[in-house]
Amino acid sequence: xxxxEETKKICKxxxxxPARSKGQNFLINENVYDxxxxxxxxxxxxxxxxxxxxxxFLTEKLAQRAKKVLAVELDDKLAGLLKTRLLANKxxxxxxxxxDIIELLRLPEFGELEEFCKGKYKIVxxxxxxxxxxxxxxxxxxxxxxxxxxxxxxxxVAERIVAKPGAMSxxxxxxxxxxDGEIIIDVxxxxxxPAPEVDSAVIKIDVNKxxxxxxxxxxxxxxxxxxxxxxxxxxxxxxxxxxSQGEVGERLLTAGFDMKIRAxxxxxxxxxxxxKLF
Numbered sequence: 001x002x003x004x005e006e007t008k009k010i011c012k013x014x015x016x017x018p019a020r021s022k023g024q025n026f027l028i029n030e031n032v033y034d035x036x037x038x039x040x041x042x043x044x045x046x047x048x049x050x051x052x053x054x055x056x057f058l059t060e061k062l063a064q065r066a067k068k069v070l071a072v073e074l075d076d077k078l079a080g081l082l083k084t085r086l087l088a089n090k091x092x093x094x095x096x097x098x099x100d101i102i103e104l105l106r107l108p109e110f111g112e113l114e115e116f117c118k119g120k121y122k123i124v125x126x127x128x129x130x131x132x133x134x135x136x137x138x139x140x141x142x143x144x145x146x147x148x149x150x151x152x153x154x155x156x157v158a159e160r161i162v163a164k165p166g167a168m169s170x171x172x173x174x175x176x177x178x179x180d181g182e183i184i185i186d187v188x189x190x191x192x193x194p195a196p197e198v199d200s201a202v203i204k205i206d207v208n209k210x211x212x213x214x215x216x217x218x219x220x221x222x223x224x225x226x227x228x229x230x231x232x233x234x235x236x237x238x239x240x241x242x243x244s245q246g247e248v249g250e251r252l253l254t255a256g257f258d259m260k261i262r263a264x265x266x267x268x269x270x271x272x273x274x275x276k277l278f
Contacts, residue, residue, distance in 0.1 A: 003057075004028040007193055010055055014081050018194055023128025024075070025192040026054050027152070032187055032202065033058055039184050039204045040124050040150040042066045047117045049146065051101045051125035051135070056082045059094060062124060069094045070113070072101045102131060105138045114144040126152040129198070133157065133171055140178055149179075149205040158183050158201040165267045170226045174219070176268045181205040218275050225263035225274070233261050233274075241278060251277045 001009075007026050011018070018024040027033065036058065042048060042065040053059040053071045059082060062069045071094055073079040079098040086094050097104065104110060123146045127135055132153050139145065153161075162181045163172040175181060187200040211218075224240025225233055234252055238245040249259050255273050266274070 029191040047121040123149040155201040
């Protein structure tokens with residue numbers, strides 16, 4: 001039985017109708033599952049936070065390799081399906097949480113989960129497209145960040161994360177401040193059922209940087225810089241900081257920046273220089 005046939009059979013058996021509003025497109029390419037597992041580099045010492053486990057195919061593969069899997073699923077039917085599969089297959093190292101992942105990460109009680117994940121924990125997720133950006137921002141705001149994230153994302157989002165100066169965005173700066181990302185494999189829409197209208201990609205993000213700068217002020221400056229994409233950096237900063245364009249321009253010049261530079265042209269290191277200027 002092919003993965004597509006098995007997926008349709010499970011959905012029919014459990015009366016699961018994939019909801020586009022929840023980003024429910026089930027992966028039906030075994031090779032992509034294998035690529036995710038290979039690049040996530042899971043060992044018996046690892047705690048894995050899996051987000052959106054779908055029909056549980058990836059969850060079972062993770063459970064075979066990890067010390068423990070914390071599976072977070074919002075959909076009640078899918079959560080119930082996973083619970084049934086875990087019992088049927090006698091998998092006892094998966095803890096299921098039937099909750100919205102963003103709400104969970106923001107709860108004060110998540111500190112307890114951070115203790116649970118103390119040391120080495122990794123995130124593996126096939127994220128719904130509509131929460132990708134907010135999920136990443138929320139993760140990188142955590143005090144106890146994961147050591148890595150292996151994610152299935154909309155291809156456009158994955159490309160924004162790994163963008164170079166010239167095509168930077170608030171998202172790419174937010175991720176690259178803490179981590180290095182690499183696109184592992186492109187995943188066409190035909191590798192899902194039902195097929196989404198856009199292509200996806202698997203990205204590996206290694207969290208390997210500790211910053212001692214004032215994070216709140218750093219992102220205040222960055223948000224000012226990206227406030228209007230068509231305007232030059234000095235104009236956006238002047239409006240956000242409520243100082244004259246002339247003063248902003250002079251400071252940028254002293255740091256070696258072109259007066260006409262735009263926010264998307266700056267690297268993370270460039271933004272650190274801008275932070276020191278203001």
